[in-house]
Amino acid sequence: MNRSRTVTMTAGILLVACLAGSAAVLSRIDRLRTGATLEDVLFVSSPKAVKRMSLGYDGLLADIYWTRAVQYFGGRHEARASHYRLLAPLLAITTTLDPHLDVAYEFGANFLSPQPPNGAGMPDQATQLVEYGIRNNPDNWKLYYELGFIYYMDTKDYERAADAFLRGSKTPNAHPFLKVMAAQMAQHAGDTQMARALWTTTYQSSQEKQIRGNAVAHLRALQIADDVTALQELVGQYGQKTGQLPRSMADLVAANLLPAIPLDPSGRPYKLSPEGLVEVQVPDDFPFIEKGAPAGYKPPAPKNLEELGK
């Protein structure tokens, strides 16, 4: 082998070895510095300052900040964090850089509004964000819907929710449901039916699998809440009739209180606890469950929402 070939071979082998080595060392460094990037994210917290510094490339920067906001929320949500300190400023920077980035308002409000661990528990910031979005995109009916949704679900301010739906119903191409919602709000505020109608509209009006999956998960939780309430009433009736608690759902069927053993939305039969409480078999399958889970149950982070949204 001549000298030039030896050098080429040695350099080639060294190159591959160094590449593999550097990737291995880098993964060790990453493990040492977990979370460092996102904690450093807001060196400049003023949205206006960031916009000026973008030198006109604000669209691209908005996309980057939106991705950072999603990462930040996703990371903390996965870790079941109790606070989301940087979420509101990240969304403010994103929407200041690009006030027409609709997705940042729609998703952002959904990140901000619900109580931890499902969201940041900041409904006031969520309404501010959506109001800012409405000021910049007055013809987007989805933003009014989002606003009404937050007022209805999270702050329970039904009057403002009705007003938001009514404003939205006057925009061009508005979903016809907005007018119905605005009209029915005064009469049915607080009903499970109303909540079901809102989540159904969310499911129907969005193409995003994540949003649709979230809506399905909430609808399933509402279904369970209704089922558990009804079944618990039957358990009470059984107790009054026989003087003892039923041991299983089969006892309710045998007593002609039920035609068959009832199934939860995942197709599994409901079960009875030794204390006579109606429960689902796998509560982890229903991330937003409020009734039908064992006492002290802590739900894990919602998973596979995209699958549900298909």
Add this chain to the structure above:
Amino acid sequence: MNNRIACIASNTFREAVRDRVLYNLIAFAVLLSGAAILVGQISIDIEKLVVINLGLTAVSLFGVVIAIFVGIGLVSKEIEKRTLYTVLSRPVRRWEFIIGKFFGLAGTLVVNAFCMAIGVFGALLYVAHKFQKPDGWVLVALYFIILQFLIICSLALLFSSFSSPLLSAVFAFSLFVIGTFSEDLRNFAAMAQGMTKWVATAVAYLVPNFSALNVISSVAHGQPVSSQLIIFNSLYALLYSMMALCGAILIFQRRNLK
């Protein structure tokens, strides 16, 4: 280091000095002393912070600019001036030429950084009147900056071995910017799915990682740097520089210089 590599390295260093590269030290001194005096008069209790942040940032940026703009011309300038033929007609191998150039430029940057470090510590003494134990971490930050220079030098040489100076500058500077955000890149890759995830992860590991080498803001607050990070960063910079140099050697070895 063999004698031929040492000769090329010392000539590269001398050439850089003759090109007045070290004149940037004057600008650095003016910047640092000006900031130290000005901030002391117009702000409250952040003089030391400003001196460390500004000083180390300036050391890093001045060095990066020098590494890129001197590094990109190391090979192409020799070809343009035809001095390369004189060198290679002697018993100097091509890989020795590349390694020598690398050490020469790295030496220039180390000397430059050393002079600037004296300036940073001088300004620190001026504003704080005495050194404290946490100030020692500034030395670690400086060490990391030098590691950063080694990676950039090797990349500049790699591009210089096959491209024009202008394109080499663009490539090297782009990689510096991408490397600064490399942690984000790896986070994005982790969020992707399927084939995109594999491609994005491969790209994320291929570009240099400068974010872990930047501890300026934490040392400014007197926060310690873990010994593990020092070891892994050193190892990473060594491996990455070697990889880029091997690439440069492979290309230069096969390049037709006729």
